Amino acid sequence: MNQSEFKIKVDWKGLIIKTTILLILCNLIYALLIPHLSIGKLTLYNAIFPGRLRLPYGDDPSQSYNLTLNNLDAMFASHIIAKPGKPTAEFRVVLIGDSATWGYLLSNDHTLAGYLNQLQLFSSDGRKLIFYNLGYPTMSLTKDLMILTRSLTYQPDLIIWLVTLESFPKDKQTSSPLIQENLDELFLLIKNNHLENYLSIPSPQPKNLWKQTIIAQRKQLADLYRYQLYGFDWAATHIDQFIPENLPPRQEDLTEDLTFHGFQPSHLPIASLSFPILEAGENLAKPVPVIFVNEPIFISHGENSATRYNFYYPRWAYDDYRKWFSDTCKSQNWICWDLWDLIPSTEFTNTAIHMTPSGTQQSANWIGEQLANWLKTRP
Amino acid sequence: MSLYQVLLLVLVALIAGFIHNIQLKKSFLIFMSVTFYYWLQPSSSIRNLDFWLPTFTLLISFATYLGMIIYSREKILLTFRDFGFVLVPTLLADLNRYVSLCCITPTLPPTIERVILGVIITLAIFFLLYRVIPQHYDFSFSLFFLLILFLFLKIPSFTLILSRAFHIINHQPLQFSLATDIQWLGISYIILRMLHILIDVHKKRQPIPGFQDYVFYLLFFPALIAGPIDLFPHFVNEISSPSPSNTLRQEGFYRIIIGSFKKFVLADSLAILALSQQNATQISSTLYMWLALIGYSLRIYFDFSGYTDIAIGSGLLIGVRLPENFSAPYRKTNLIQFWNSWHITLANWFRSYFFYPFTRKYQRTKKLPLWLLIFTGQVITMLLIGFWHGITLNFAVWGLWHGIGLFVNNRWADWKRNHPYLLKQNWFFTSLSWILTFSYVSLGWIWFGMSDLHSAMLVFQRLFGLAS
Numbered sequence: 001m002n003q004s005e006f007k008i009k010v011d012w013k014g015l016i017i018k019t020t021i022l023l024i025l026c027n028l029i030y031a032l033l034i035p036h037l038s039i040g041k042l043t044l045y046n047a048i049f050p051g052r053l054r055l056p057y058g059d060d061p062s063q064s065y066n067l068t069l070n071n072l073d074a075m076f077a078s079h080i081i082a083k084p085g086k087p088t089a090e091f092r093v094v095l096i097g098d099s100a101t102w103g104y105l106l107s108n109d110h111t112l113a114g115y116l117n118q119l120q121l122f123s124s125d126g127r128k129l130i131f132y133n134l135g136y137p138t139m140s141l142t143k144d145l146m147i148l149t150r151s152l153t154y155q156p157d158l159i160i161w162l163v164t165l166e167s168f169p170k171d172k173q174t175s176s177p178l179i180q181e182n183l184d185e186l187f188l189l190i191k192n193n194h195l196e197n198y199l200s201i202p203s204p205q206p207k208n209l210w211k212q213t214i215i216a217q218r219k220q221l222a223d224l225y226r227y228q229l230y231g232f233d234w235a236a237t238h239i240d241q242f243i244p245e246n247l248p249p250r251q252e253d254l255t256e257d258l259t260f261h262g263f264q265p266s267h268l269p270i271a272s273l274s275f276p277i278l279e280a281g282e283n284l285a286k287p288v289p290v291i292f293v294n295e296p297i298f299i300s301h302g303e304n305s306a307t308r309y310n311f312y313y314p315r316w317a318y319d320d321y322r323k324w325f326s327d328t329c330k331s332q333n334w335i336c337w338d339l340w341d342l343i344p345s346t347e348f349t350n351t352a353i354h355m356t357p358s359g360t361q362q363s364a365n366w367i368g369e370q371l372a373n374w375l376k377t378r379p
Numbered sequence: 380m381s382l383y384q385v386l387l388l389v390l391v392a393l394i395a396g397f398i399h400n401i402q403l404k405k406s407f408l409i410f411m412s413v414t415f416y417y418w419l420q421p422s423s424s425i426r427n428l429d430f431w432l433p434t435f436t437l438l439i440s441f442a443t444y445l446g447m448i449i450y451s452r453e454k455i456l457l458t459f460r461d462f463g464f465v466l467v468p469t470l471l472a473d474l475n476r477y478v479s480l481c482c483i484t485p486t487l488p489p490t491i492e493r494v495i496l497g498v499i500i501t502l503a504i505f506f507l508l509y510r511v512i513p514q515h516y517d518f519s520f521s522l523f524f525l526l527i528l529f530l531f532l533k534i535p536s537f538t539l540i541l542s543r544a545f546h547i548i549n550h551q552p553l554q555f556s557l558a559t560d561i562q563w564l565g566i567s568y569i570i571l572r573m574l575h576i577l578i579d580v581h582k583k584r585q586p587i588p589g590f591q592d593y594v595f596y597l598l599f600f601p602a603l604i605a606g607p608i609d610l611f612p613h614f615v616n617e618i619s620s621p622s623p624s625n626t627l628r629q630e631g632f633y634r635i636i637i638g639s640f641k642k643f644v645l646a647d648s649l650a651i652l653a654l655s656q657q658n659a660t661q662i663s664s665t666l667y668m669w670l671a672l673i674g675y676s677l678r679i680y681f682d683f684s685g686y687t688d689i690a691i692g693s694g695l696l697i698g699v700r701l702p703e704n705f706s707a708p709y710r711k712t713n714l715i716q717f718w719n720s721w722h723i724t725l726a727n728w729f730r731s732y733f734f735y736p737f738t739r740k741y742q743r744t745k746k747l748p749l750w751l752l753i754f755t756g757q758v759i760t761m762l763l764i765g766f767w768h769g770i771t772l773n774f775a776v777w778g779l780w781h782g783i784g785l786f787v788n789n790r791w792a793d794w795k796r797n798h799p800y801l802l803k804q805n806w807f808f809t810s811l812s813w814i815l816t817f818s819y820v821s822l823g824w825i826w827f828g829m830s831d832l833h834s835a836m837l838v839f840q841r842l843f844g845l846a847s
């Protein structure tokens with residue numbers, strides 16, 4: 001064996017003891033500080049890398065250069081809306097909704113926000129309308145409310161909230177992973193908007209110190225770190241979603257099942273739908289106007305299409321919902337647009353709400369036209 | 380290789396280092412090396428292949444060993460003990476099918492009857508060969524066999540044939556067969572080690588090693604995945620030395636920590652932004668393409684040298700100093716220096732077994748001009764190094780790229796030596812040389828990293844603003 005030329009003398013016992021103490025200390029300090037620190041706000045986006053055009057969500061990070069974080073601070077910090085300084089010549093419009101608004105299977109140019117930006121709309125005072133995509137996959141109005149609340153920090157001039165019946169049932173409100181990972185924020189949201197009678201979740205328990213340590217949070221920290229690195233790929237490719245070439249199309253032949261979230265035909269009670277969440281959002285946004293849009297849906301012509309519109313909706317339930325939607329808008333004096341049957345069935349992709357670029361463009365053109373008319377009525 | 384696997388390897392190396400009885404230490408390490416070989420083998424969609432590939436390696440080792448005995452006509456007695464350390468882990472790996480205590484093989488191994496039958500048939504074939512062919516057998520037989528095997532593993536269309544054959548044997552649907560189904564852990568290194576011993580025994584530079592030492596040398600677990608390629612006499616000498624001192628253990632741990640940092644922090648982070656087959660067509664900006672290429676250059680270095688550090692560190696814990704494979708290659712200011720400090724043991728292997736014999740032979744027999752001899756020798760050597768990674772057009776171009784680069788570098792160095800007054804060494808010249816060398820090597824990685832020439836050309840075009 002050759003003589004070692006290794007020069008570093010190591011006191012192993014001392015090293016192990018010091019390392020252990022340092023590890024414990026770092027974890028302890030982190031655990032104690034973390035509730036007061038928003039580590040997610042530390043970001044390379046909007047500084048070294050351009051901000052993202054939609055909130056982070058990714059099924060396959062290595063192909064989409066994106067990942068699902070569920071950390072609202074980090075999600076917003078990386079979005080282009082968080083870029084400091086709102087230009088005076090900008091009329092800021094925020095789009096809120098589900099995966100159809102986010103643009104599932106669509107590149108950023110082909111999302112609703114992308115097409116609306118291409119329309120080059122101007123407000124009556126000459127400011128250019130810039131649309132920000134704050135849609136996020138998963139169907140829940142509470143999730144949308146959480147995002148809407150956050151979006152108010154970024155000085156929107158108008159909020160367009162796209163909804164569909166599947167986001168309304170009570171059982172859909174808190175199951176989203178984004179909600180589950182942010183229950184503290186939801187609790188405050190419920191409290192501040194007096195939604196206790198409608199949505200109830202147990203009050204947040206005091207934080208377990210161990211769960212706040214670096215060791216326990218390693219997955220979340222690693223995700224945040226990776227997300228920053230994916231900023232390079234985002235900047236270099238402008239890709240934030242992997243779009244497979246061949247996807248199974250939306251279901252054309254439907255089941256005979258006529259129930260909707262446990263409700264039997266032929267009456268869907270309004271109390272079962274989350275209109276109070278819409279109301280809370282509208283109140284919270286004031287004086288910023290909110291426009292509610294009922295999203296286009298796929299209308300099947302296959303088996304059982306006489307009783308069902310699509311995979312999600314029996315006809316009776318959806319028709320009732322549209323009636324409630326229209327009635328509530330009238331009674332609350334909300335601005336509501338119903339686009340439910342605007343788009344031909346051929347323009348839907350893998351689900352009853354996801355559209356092709358062409359379908360999305362048709363929606364954008366319709367919304368753009370209505371918006372232009374609405375803006376003319378505004379001072 | 381995961382961090383968890385590294386930790387287990389390090390633990391076993393540490394335990395081995397505390398065994399003072401050399402024979403016991405060797406036996407323990409052979410046993411563990413064979414076990415790790417099964418354990419680290421990547422899983423495959425071909426049924427039982429992750430069990431059979433390591434088993435084939437052991438059988439090929441035995442075949443080539445037998446070939447050496449036949450060829451040399453030496454009386455070497457193989458004992459049951461020789462086989463024991465190889466067969467027992469194999470059977471243990473197979474028992475994993477029945478006792479799911481752990482996970483020695485990534486997927487379920489075949490039934491014990493099939494394994495015993497396979498081993499018996501193979502041994503019977505070897506025995507028959509041993510009885511029948513001695514008078515006809517010569518050294519080129521083993522060499523030919525290994526080269527054919529190498530070709531099948533390195534030419535994608537041949538590997539696909541192999542994959543299809545395995546699918547047919549296993550009654551699996553043929554349409555799912557892919558060349559990438561066959562990922563034979565460390566076989567490129569193992570074949571080079573086998574060739575080294577075969578050639579040296581043939582040239583009578585060394586006697587036939589003991590079977591245990593032979594298998595141990597081929598499968599020494601720290602160097603299984605990414606080398607380095609030690610020479611057998613040095614390896615045997617190292618393994619026969621006493622337990623490592625505390626200083627060596629400290630150095631071992633230091634190397635393992637540095638290697639793990641390089642691999643799991645630096646290389647794995649760089650992997651996210653480095654040039655890849657996927658992003659090569661997606662990046663349209665020249666600046667980002669250059670950054671991705673630099674990312675790739677750094678990634679490949681940190682990944683490979685990180686593994687080497689872990690291997691050398693683990694070796695030191697056992698008491699074996701494996702040869703260095705890297706010596707700050709990206710700090711070098713010319714290509715010759717780069718190739719003296721990048722994958723050193725591989726470059727040395729090809730120099731020893733191809734370049735020097737080739738140039739010596741042609742210097743003696745044919746009166747070729749020196750420049751032509753250097754050109755031919757360097758280009759063919761680098762082509763062979765390229766083919767060692769895979770027999771594809773891209774690796775061929777990569778080899779040519781470096782062969783031509785080395786030749787130009789050689790001529791330039793020669794010219795500089797003859798005109799020392801024309802170019803003075805100063806910081807500007809050194810910096811320029813470094814930039815040129817790093818850029819040349821990095822651009823060369825494009826051929827290496829892309830799967831086809833079209834993608835590589837596209838990257839070149841984007842780098843120089845020639846494609847939109």
